[in-house]
């Protein structure tokens with residue numbers, strides 16, 4: 001498993017500890033519960049963005065839901081990785097490449 005975000009707050013676990021925490025969560029609560037939690041958090045992010053666009057909450061309030069979704073998306077990636085190792089990473093690479101192409105290859109790595 002790899003994290004798809006980088007914790008930077010010194011009070012929180014570093015990347016390695018965070019990775020182990022997310023694996024532990026999947027092991028403890030299981031695939032179905034964590035997939036349902038991912039659905040719930042994705043829904044909360046959708047609602048928060050909607051509230052922001054309707055000028056009912058500040059953009060900073062969307063941050064909490066983004067953090068929740070990043071944590072749950074990493075757990076979903078871990079769940080997928082257990083049956084299809086490397087698939088999410090591969091798709092992520094392909095999609096980033098496509099994004100680079102759409103942006104005109106201005107950020108092509110050396």
Ligand SMILES: [Mg+2]
Pocket residue numbers: 041044045064065068
């Ligand atoms: Mg949430």
